Amino acid sequence: MAVSAGVQLNEQLLHQIASLLTEVHNTSSNQSEVYAQLDRCKAMPDFNNYLAYIFASGEGLPVEVRQTAGLLLKNSVRTAYGGISDDFRAFIKAALLPVLGHPARPLRHTAGTCAVTIVNHTGLGAWPELVAALAEGLDAGPGEPNRVEGALDLLYKIAEDQPLQLDAALPGGQKVGEVLVARVLRLLSAPSPDLRALAVSTLNQLSNIMPPALLDNMDGFLQGLFTLAVDPSTAVRKAVCTGLVSMLMAVPERLEPSLPDLIEYMLKSTQDEDEGIAVEACEFWTAFCESELDKDALRPFLPRVLPVLLKNMAYEEFDEEVQEAEELEERALAGGAAQADRDDEIKPFIHKAGGHGEEAAGEDEEEEEEGDGVVTWNLRRSSAAGLDMLSNHFGDELLPIILPIVQQRLLDADWRARESAILALGAISNGCATGLAPYLPDMVGMLLPTLKDARPMVRCISCWVLGRYSKWLLERADGGQRGELDAVVQGACERLLDHNRRVQEAACGAAAALLEEGEPERHMAPYMAAILQTLAAALQRYGRKAMRSAYDIISTAVEQAPSLVAQPQLAQIILPPLFGKLDTLPDGDRELLPLLECLTAVVSRVGAASEPYAASCFFRCIALVERAEQAAASGAFDPDEAAEFIVGALDLISGFAEGLGVSIESLVGRSPLRDIVVRACKDPDADTRQSGFALVGDLAKACAPHIKPALADIFQSALYNLEPSMVTQRSVSACNNAAWCMGELAIKCSSEELKPFALQALERLATILQVPTGALPRSLVENAAITLGRIAWMCPEPLAPHAAAFLGPWCGTLRGIRDDIEKEHAFLGLCALLRLNPQAAGNCFTALCEAIVSWRHVGCEGLHNELIQLMQGYKAQLTGMGRWEAAMASLSQPVRDKLCAMCQL
Numbered sequence: 063m064a065v066s067a068g069v070q071l072n073e074q075l076l077h078q079i080a081s082l083l084t085e086v087h088n089t090s091s092n093q094s095e096v097y098a099q100l101d102r103c104k105a106m107p108d109f110n111n112y113l114a115y116i117f118a119s120g121e122g123l124p125v126e127v128r129q130t131a132g133l134l135l136k137n138s139v140r141t142a143y144g145g146i147s148d149d150f151r152a153f154i155k156a157a158l159l160p161v162l163g164h165p166a167r168p169l170r171h172t173a174g175t176c177a178v179t180i181v182n183h184t185g186l187g188a189w190p191e192l193v194a195a196l197a198e199g200l201d202a203g204p205g206e207p208n209r210v211e212g213a214l215d216l217l218y219k220i221a222e223d224q225p226l227q228l229d230a231a232l233p234g235g236q237k238v239g240e241v242l243v244a245r246v247l248r249l250l251s252a253p254s255p256d257l258r259a260l261a262v263s264t265l266n267q268l269s270n271i272m273p274p275a276l277l278d279n280m281d282g283f284l285q286g287l288f289t290l291a292v293d294p295s296t297a298v299r300k301a302v303c304t305g306l307v308s309m310l311m312a313v314p315e316r317l318e319p320s321l322p323d324l325i326e327y328m329l330k331s332t333q334d335e336d337e338g339i340a341v342e343a344c345e346f347w348t349a350f351c352e353s354e355l356d357k358d359a360l361r362p363f364l365p366r367v368l369p370v371l372l373k374n375m376a377y378e379e380f381d382e383e384v385q386e387a388e389e390l391e392e393r394a395l396a397g398g399a400a401q402a403d404r405d406d407e408i409k410p411f412i413h414k415a416g417g418h419g420e421e422a423a424g425e426d427e428e429e430e431e432e433g434d435g436v437v438t439w440n441l442r443r444s445s446a447a448g449l450d451m452l453s454n455h456f457g458d459e460l461l462p463i464i465l466p467i468v469q470q471r472l473l474d475a476d477w478r479a480r481e482s483a484i485l486a487l488g489a490i491s492n493g494c495a496t497g498l499a500p501y502l503p504d505m506v507g508m509l510l511p512t513l514k515d516a517r518p519m520v521r522c523i524s525c526w527v528l529g530r531y532s533k534w535l536l537e538r539a540d541g542g543q544r545g546e547l548d549a550v551v552q553g554a555c556e557r558l559l560d561h562n563r564r565v566q567e568a569a570c571g572a573a574a575a576l577l578e579e580g581e582p583e584r585h586m587a588p589y590m591a592a593i594l595q596t597l598a599a600a601l602q603r604y605g606r607k608a609m610r611s612a613y614d615i616i617s618t619a620v621e622q623a624p625s626l627v628a629q630p631q632l633a634q635i636i637l638p639p640l641f642g643k644l645d646t647l648p649d650g651d652r653e654l655l656p657l658l659e660c661l662t663a664v665v666s667r668v669g670a671a672s673e674p675y676a677a678s679c680f681f682r683c684i685a686l687v688e689r690a691e692q693a694a695a696s697g698a699f700d701p702d703e704a705a706e707f708i709v710g711a712l713d714l715i716s717g718f719a720e721g722l723g724v725s726i727e728s729l730v731g732r733s734p735l736r737d738i739v740v741r742a743c744k745d746p747d748a749d750t751r752q753s754g755f756a757l758v759g760d761l762a763k764a765c766a767p768h769i770k771p772a773l774a775d776i777f778q779s780a781l782y783n784l785e786p787s788m789v790t791q792r793s794v795s796a797c798n799n800a801a802w803c804m805g806e807l808a809i810k811c812s813s814e815e816l817k818p819f820a821l822q823a824l825e826r827l828a829t830i831l832q833v834p835t836g837a838l839p840r841s842l843v844e845n846a847a848i849t850l851g852r853i854a855w856m857c858p859e860p861l862a863p864h865a866a867a868f869l870g871p872w873c874g875t876l877r878g879i880r881d882d883i884e885k886e887h888a889f890l891g892l893c894a895l896l897r898l899n900p901q902a903a904g905n906c907f908t909a910l911c912e913a914i915v916s917w918r919h920v921g922c923e924g925l926h927n928e929l930i931q932l933m934q935g936y937k938a939q940l941t942g943m944g945r946w947e948a949a950m951a952s953l954s955q956p957v958r959d960k961l962c963a964m965c966q967l
Contacts, residue, residue: 065273066516071111076112076115080123082103083123087126100134111153116128116156117129118158125169131177133175133178135154139179140152149344155191156191158180163202165208167211170208171212174215174216178223186228187231193232197215197242199212199214200214200217206308214261218264218267225268225271229274246261247261247265247283251286255298262302277645282307287309292835300339303328306328307349311352325359331343337440339671340374340441345444347451348444364456368449369467370444371448372464372468374441375449387562389559450492454493457493457496461497472508477517481523484512484524492530503546507546513525525557528550528553528572529575529576535547536580537578550572555592558596559600570608570614577619583625587623591632594632601639601643606653614660616636617660619636628667633668644679649686654686658710659713662713662714666721672722680718680733686707686803687742690704701747705749708753712754719764723763731765732763740775742754748792755799755800758806759799770811775809777819784797784800798839798842801845801847804823805845808855809856816857820861821864823850823863824861828848828850828871830843831868840878844878851888854891855891858894870906873906876892876913877913881921886921889917889928890924890925900935908952911961914964914965929964934966
């Protein structure tokens with residue numbers, strides 16, 4: 063059956079696919095077989111056309127079946143749009159447009175999701191038909207609400223995902239925003255409250271990047287917001303509050319004339335019965351402090367604003383967070399803490415298969431992290447953040463308003479009032495530090511007993527607040543008054559072993575705050591043994607959710623005080639239980655991932671202390687990689703899941719290479735690690751390549767002979783990752799590591815070993831150096847400059863004839879690199895090239911001199927002598943040509959003076 067020019071569909075096959083999609087929703091069918099047949103259909107080059115036709119034109123099919131076709135189409139477009147032919151792309155795009163106004167909301171929203179997925183690949187400017195369809199839909203009027211809502215919903219999605227596309231140019235030169243923004247503004251007065259709210263929300267999204275079309279219509283947008291401020295719809299008022307906060311940050315001068323009325327409105331809205339409105343309005347106080355407006359405008363309102371924020375900071379009676387903590391408390395006290403943790407948190411590991419089931423439900427987004435990693439932003443947290451920000455701007459003048467309220471609440475019989483008072487003391491800890499100083503000894507004395515309060519949330523907040531006063535505690539200890547710090551560390555350690563998970567996590571945060579403040583190696587030396595002993599006990603006691611907090615604080619301890627933790631007597635406290643934890647977790651258990659990350663931080667810093675555990679851990683990592691690769695190949699893991707385990711294992715091996723140095727050589731030599739690394743550097747997953755190249759660099763430092771047999775494979779993979787098309791936001795870290803590891807390998811190679819790759823490396827690296835400043839991450843450009851220098855140092859002959867083409871931008875980058883061994887190597891390469899081709903500096907002599915004087919101190923005598931010989935050679939040559947004085951005159955006086963001193967000119 064011909065359905066479009068250039069595209070034909072087989073009617074029998076169309077019915078078969080429609081039947082399969084119908085069977086997806088038939089609970090009595092053999093779902094595995096249905097999915098297997100759909101997988102086989104995916105191999106058809108025109109499978110997406112059938113999905114598009116069923117989605118767009120399957121009027122006799124149930125909505126859920128058509129929606130399934132649309133979601134499968136969206137997922138296919140998202141992952142494989144580049145492989146779809148132009149004819150098929152045109153067919154799919156044409157099929158989607160009429161569905162944007164379909165009477166069935168799930169279908170028009172799915173059409174919008176498909177469309178925005180295409181826009182993510184092509185941009186709006188390349189799809190003018192979509193822009194025209196959006197304009198027509200927005201203009202459809204009250205008689206066609208489905209068309210208006212479909213167009214506006216899609217535009218919201220685009221504004222959320224790709225707001226810069228509103229500034230894209232259409233074929234005629236007009237900007238997309240010029241076509242659409244004014245139409246959205248007209249919908250601020252739409253009869254439907256849902257449309258009014260969606261119109262405001264769409265414009266709010268655009269305000270994050272403020273395209274010219276919105277800036278040109280700013281008066282109309284602000285007037286619309288002010289008009290809708292008293293809208294009867296809570297959804298509209300919530301969007302208005304969000305919009306006014308955004309405008310406060312984007313165009314504060316436009317709001318300045320209305321500031322008193324705006325503050326009154328936000329004060330009222332912060333107390334709205336609808337929490338959604340109150341939360342959005344409460345963001346105003348933080349935004350106001352971050353804006354460029356005169357803070358004096360808010361000062362008269364502080365006696366009214368602060369009590370409202372303090373009131374909002376108390377937990378609601380039926381707060382879910384409180385209920386969970388109280389339930390944990392009851393179970394812990396009834397059945398023992400350890401058993402309560404395990405009952406609540408340990409679940410059997412069950413692999414969740416991906417595929418059609420999730421796609422059909424539309425659940426193809428990244429899963430939320432397990433546990434409580436995502437914090438719900440609510441009125442309590444927003445109010446505390448606002449108070450924190452206000453205290454930083456108004457300082458001690460807030461205390462006469464706040465302290466009487468806090469003092470009254472601390473005596474309240476209701477624990478929620480007491481808890482909010484303690485929270486307030488934490489919120490003002492930075493901004494009001496001077497005024498609070500006389501009260502702090504008494505305040506800490508008052509807080510210490512609350513660490514043992516019967517209510518878990520009071521214990522939690524007390525941990526957090528004492529952590530906020532870490533700086534003051536350490537300053538007191540420096541002054542010889544260690545009493546408070548001793549008591550706080552002891553209290554934090556006790557709470558680390560609390561029977562309630564919530565308190566355990568809060569105590570980890572307090573201990574981390576102490577470790578991150580001041581000079582941990584000095585301040586925490588008297589306490590490190592006690593902290594590590596407590597954490598060692600926690601590793602035996604915590605459930606899975608709190609265990610992640612324990613891993614975090616162990617990582618913090620080794621990062622902040624590595625020489626302390628590396629001491630044999632301290633390392634022996636924490637290493638056995640930490641490595642013992644690894645033995646308790648089976649392959650495939652996601653709890654391995656945070657543990658691997660923690661172990662990586664530890665072994666990279668404790669050096670020889672980890673050697674007794676290295677062999678068993680190393681080979682466990684090898685096995686983890688191989689099993690994850692096998693699981694991905696068999697379909698037991700999806701590729702992203704396998705990549706997480708591979709990355710964790712490779713990073714841990716990197717940690718051992720960094721911590722043990724050459725001692726890792728015997729392990730590498732009797733393992734298949736080299737082949738694993740080669741595969742990792744070719745992996746389609748950017749994170750896996752990033753870890754693969756990082757490991758190559760670390761192995762090059764520690765045991766290069768074991769990695770050099772794969773030199774050709776690794777260089778080719780690294781060079782491929784430096785092609786311009788590969789340097790994307792998603793993969794830039796992999797590209798960065800590719801550039802870096804080539805340099806680490808290069809300095810372990812002979813000239814003959816490097817020659818086959820030298821010119822191709824030059825081409826890739828010079829291209830990166832010649833990109834305009836700021837267009838690429840600085841780290842990538844600097845690594846390219848260093849690696850080019852290292853290759854030039856080891857193998858200058860092939861590169862020297864081409865030096866004039868890249869010397870200027872190369873010197874410009876070298877000039878900005880801090881003094882270290884990598885910069886030293888790069889300059890040795892620079893000197894090696896210029897010895898062979900001194901004329902290369904003819905057009906960039908100034909850039910060369912500025913790069914040389916960028917050294918604060920050349921620590922390497924050999925390099926210093928090289929630079930002296932280089933510049934004295936130029937002086938002799940240019941003097942003979944009568945051009946030396948002119949060359950020196952091209953330099954600024956500071957550069958000239960330093961160059962003459964450095965190079966004895």
